[in-house]
Amino acid sequence: MRKSRAMNLGTGLFVLLGFAALFFLTTQTTSSGISFHREPRYRVIAKFDNIGDLKVGAPVSMAGVQIGRVAAIGFDSRDYKAVVTMRLDAKYNQIPTDSDASIYTQGLLGGKFIGLTPGGAETYLKNNDQIDFTQSAFVLENLIGQFLANFSKNSGGGAKSAAPGTEKQQ
Amino acid sequence: MNQTSSIIEIRNLRYAAHGHPIFEDLSIDFPSGRVSAVMGPSGTGKTTLLRLITGQARADAGTIRVAGSSLAELSRDELYVLRGRMGMLFQNGALLTDISVFENVAFPLREHTKLPERLIRQIVLTKLQAVGLRGAAELMPAELSGGMGRRVALARAIVMDPEILIYDEPFAGLDPISMGVILRLIRRLNDALGLTSIVVSHDVHEISSVADVVYLLSGGKVVAQGSPQELHSSKSEIVKQFVGGLADGPVPFHYPAPDYFGALLARDGDS
Amino acid sequence: MFADLWMGLVESLVRLGDIVRFLLRLIAQVPRALPRFQLIIDQVYNAGALSLVIIMLSGLFVGMVLGLQGFQLLQRFGSEEALGTAAAIGLVKELGPVVTALLFAGRAGTALASELGLMRATDQLAAMEMMAVDPIRRVVVPRFLGGVIAMPLLAAIFSLIGIYGAQLVGVQMMHVDSGSFWSQMRASVDLADINEGIVKSCVFGVACSLIAVYEGYYATPTAEGVGAATTRTVVTSAVVVLFLDYLLTAFFL
Numbered sequence: 001m002r003k004s005r006a007m008n009l010g011t012g013l014f015v016l017l018g019f020a021a022l023f024f025l026t027t028q029t030t031s032s033g034i035s036f037h038r039e040p041r042y043r044v045i046a047k048f049d050n051i052g053d054l055k056v057g058a059p060v061s062m063a064g065v066q067i068g069r070v071a072a073i074g075f076d077s078r079d080y081k082a083v084v085t086m087r088l089d090a091k092y093n094q095i096p097t098d099s100d101a102s103i104y105t106q107g108l109l110g111g112k113f114i115g116l117t118p119g120g121a122e123t124y125l126k127n128n129d130q131i132d133f134t135q136s137a138f139v140l141e142n143l144i145g146q147f148l149a150n151f152s153k154n155s156g157g158g159a160k161s162a163a164p165g166t167e168k169q170q
Numbered sequence: 171m172n173q174t175s176s177i178i179e180i181r182n183l184r185y186a187a188h189g190h191p192i193f194e195d196l197s198i199d200f201p202s203g204r205v206s207a208v209m210g211p212s213g214t215g216k217t218t219l220l221r222l223i224t225g226q227a228r229a230d231a232g233t234i235r236v237a238g239s240s241l242a243e244l245s246r247d248e249l250y251v252l253r254g255r256m257g258m259l260f261q262n263g264a265l266l267t268d269i270s271v272f273e274n275v276a277f278p279l280r281e282h283t284k285l286p287e288r289l290i291r292q293i294v295l296t297k298l299q300a301v302g303l304r305g306a307a308e309l310m311p312a313e314l315s316g317g318m319g320r321r322v323a324l325a326r327a328i329v330m331d332p333e334i335l336i337y338d339e340p341f342a343g344l345d346p347i348s349m350g351v352i353l354r355l356i357r358r359l360n361d362a363l364g365l366t367s368i369v370v371s372h373d374v375h376e377i378s379s380v381a382d383v384v385y386l387l388s389g390g391k392v393v394a395q396g397s398p399q400e401l402h403s404s405k406s407e408i409v410k411q412f413v414g415g416l417a418d419g420p421v422p423f424h425y426p427a428p429d430y431f432g433a434l435l436a437r438d439g440d441s
Numbered sequence: 442m443f444a445d446l447w448m449g450l451v452e453s454l455v456r457l458g459d460i461v462r463f464l465l466r467l468i469a470q471v472p473r474a475l476p477r478f479q480l481i482i483d484q485v486y487n488a489g490a491l492s493l494v495i496i497m498l499s500g501l502f503v504g505m506v507l508g509l510q511g512f513q514l515l516q517r518f519g520s521e522e523a524l525g526t527a528a529a530i531g532l533v534k535e536l537g538p539v540v541t542a543l544l545f546a547g548r549a550g551t552a553l554a555s556e557l558g559l560m561r562a563t564d565q566l567a568a569m570e571m572m573a574v575d576p577i578r579r580v581v582v583p584r585f586l587g588g589v590i591a592m593p594l595l596a597a598i599f600s601l602i603g604i605y606g607a608q609l610v611g612v613q614m615m616h617v618d619s620g621s622f623w624s625q626m627r628a629s630v631d632l633a634d635i636n637e638g639i640v641k642s643c644v645f646g647v648a649c650s651l652i653a654v655y656e657g658y659y660a661t662p663t664a665e666g667v668g669a670a671t672t673r674t675v676v677t678s679a680v681v682v683l684f685l686d687y688l689l690t691a692f693f694l
Contacts, residue, residue, distance in 0.1 A: 004479075007486045014490035018594025021601040022639070029529050029604065030630045058628050066624065106522060106621075111629050224571055253573040260571075264564035278572045281579070326572075 040090035042127040046101045047081040052137030054103055054112040060086045062116040067092040096121040103137035112137055177202035177366045183232035192218055193390045205360050205367040207377045210387035216370040220338055225249045257327030258336040263319035265311040272307040275326045297325040317348025337369045341376050353380050374413055463655050467585050474582035484587025488549040492595060495548055500599035503536055504606020512615045521617045525626035528607035533638040537600035539686050542645035546678035550653035553584055554674040557657025558667035581658055585650045592646025593639055637693045644685055649678045
């Protein structure tokens with residue numbers, strides 16, 4: 001019977017360890033899931049022309065410091081814009097209402113995140129406020145298109161005939 | 171249930187394994203309350219007969235009735251109920267190697283009953299006492315000698331108080347003392363518990379001292395039957411060969427083979 | 442030549458059908474095996490707790506290799522911060538379930554197959570039948586369930602240790618920023634990725650345990666037969682796991 005007790009103990013420890021690992025994976029390696037110390041937060045929305053591949057859970061930062069996360073992404077079918085809902089930590093409650101939200105890329109191939117640049121207004125963002133000044137994600141294809149267009153403009157006739165379509169589109 | 175004197179009746183049994191016919195038209199009655207022995211040369215299907223009687227294998231044709239019910243008509247569950255009335259001692263004991271002697275004997279009780287631990291302990295110790303191994307209760311099967319293992323298996327086989335007890339080669343590979351112990355146990359258990367014993371063996375002298383009835387199998391048929399004395403005084407060639415242990419006789423020395431000289435002279439691959 | 446191939450194909454189909462029918466037999470006995478919970482716990486111990494050390498060690502080393510290789514690769518694109526993401530996704534979705542299943546087949550699967558094969562060879566299974574105890578219910582189902590329960594837990598432990606292994610190399614040795622290692626991981630690993638890993642390891646658990654108990658239960662009752670059954674367990678499990686992994690990955694895409 002003693003052997004069986006030790007075995008049960010071992011099994012119990014193993015199962016506990018397994019579920020702890022599973023729990024850790026679901027909560028700590030993902031942004032969804034439950035977080036332990038739920039700090040008070042407030043919601044702010046912003047509309048973008050194009051959010052690129054911004055994902056729910058992406059960080060929202062100001063001056064490089066993370067102050068919140070993207071909570072939801074929707075689509076406004078009246079003005080054809082992406083509606084991004086952000087949850088900002090309540091302790092950062094002095095963000096001017098005329099701040100500017102831009103979508104940046106982490107590293108060259110990293111994920112997208114939202115960076116806030118403070119404006120000069122005296123009033124601060126409150127729960128469910130909207131950020132009006134936004135700048136879309138920069139999409140690599142557009143950038144290349146632009147680059148080619150500039151390139152053909154600057155280098156004169158030869159390049160112009162080489163990429164006529166590109167220029168017309170611009 | 172009509173009160174026949176035969177607890178197991180085999181009628182016109184036919185059975186083939188891997189295309190080789192083993193039994194053709196075999197009929198045997200095992201009388202209840204007696205020790206019956208099934209003897210025969212190796213390879214005549216003695217063990218197969220036990221597998222058929224216990225429902226581990228199904229007959230191709232013919233009927234086997236055990237305690238009044240025909241095996242072929244039983245469902246799996248009904249077969250298990252019937253097996254609850256049988257005990258079987260396997261050739262090498264077949265003890266469960268991962269549990270102790272005590273737990274081995276207690277195994278059927280724990281599986282089939284909800285008896286309190288105290289009662290299980292009493293029953294198990296009684297049965298172990300009957301085979302003289304109460305002192306070995308806490309040993310593991312690997313720590314037992316062959317003879318002791320078989321005695322433990324015997325204790326396990328009788329723990330549910332079966333009506334039929336089947337022994338498959340109970341003497342194989344035992345020293346004379348262990349053999350004597352097993353022989354005494356077969357007789358004692360049969361008489362004390364009032365059960366029917368079937369012993370499969372080819373040890374002529376041991377069987378002669380314990381069996382009430384002997385069936386001699388050869389070539390898939392019963393070639394002789396009767397008391398051990400009757401068999402010893404039989405005039406039949408095959409009985410004489412078997413009981414006397416002669417190399418040659420009706421049971422040939424050679425396994426069936428193509429012509430000897432032909433096989434020796436044949437080139438590779440065309441025999 | 443073609444006839445041989447054809448016969449081989451038919452043979453494999455027959456085997457597959459036989460294994461699936463065995464699975465159905467097991468499932469039918471599960472309700473009757475469940476009340477004997479202690480038997481299942483013992484098998485979770487055998488399949489899970491006893492495999493823990495090998496799983497943890499392998500997880501650590503696989504994670505460290507992933508950290509090193511991932512770092513070398515990502516450095517070329519200047520995005521070392523994505524190391525956490527790369528390691529976590531790779532481990533949780535692929536390496537965790539697959540490597541765990543392969544190790545499981547080698548450690549627990551062979552143990553199961555040879556144990557059952559020996560029980561067959563020493564008439565223990567027949568003895569149980571004679572004691573009116575169904576060996577499928579008493580012996581096979583608890584072992585099968587033990588494996589099925591243990592596999593996802595082992596895979597989770599493997600992935601977790603692997604992520605720490607990658608972190609050890611990436612953050613401690615290669616000086617990737619610890620904050621971005623974890624925050625990028627959190628930002629880009631979805632619950633769906635983890636679900637994929639869990640589903641995979643559950644499927645692998647069923648497959649590996651089934652193959653092991655099947656091979657053991659139907660092993661030829663000789664020393665050679667048990668050895669062959671053990672070998673077949675590993676080989677079949679490995680091929681089946683990799684094949685199922687492809688199917689499941691395609692399915693989740």
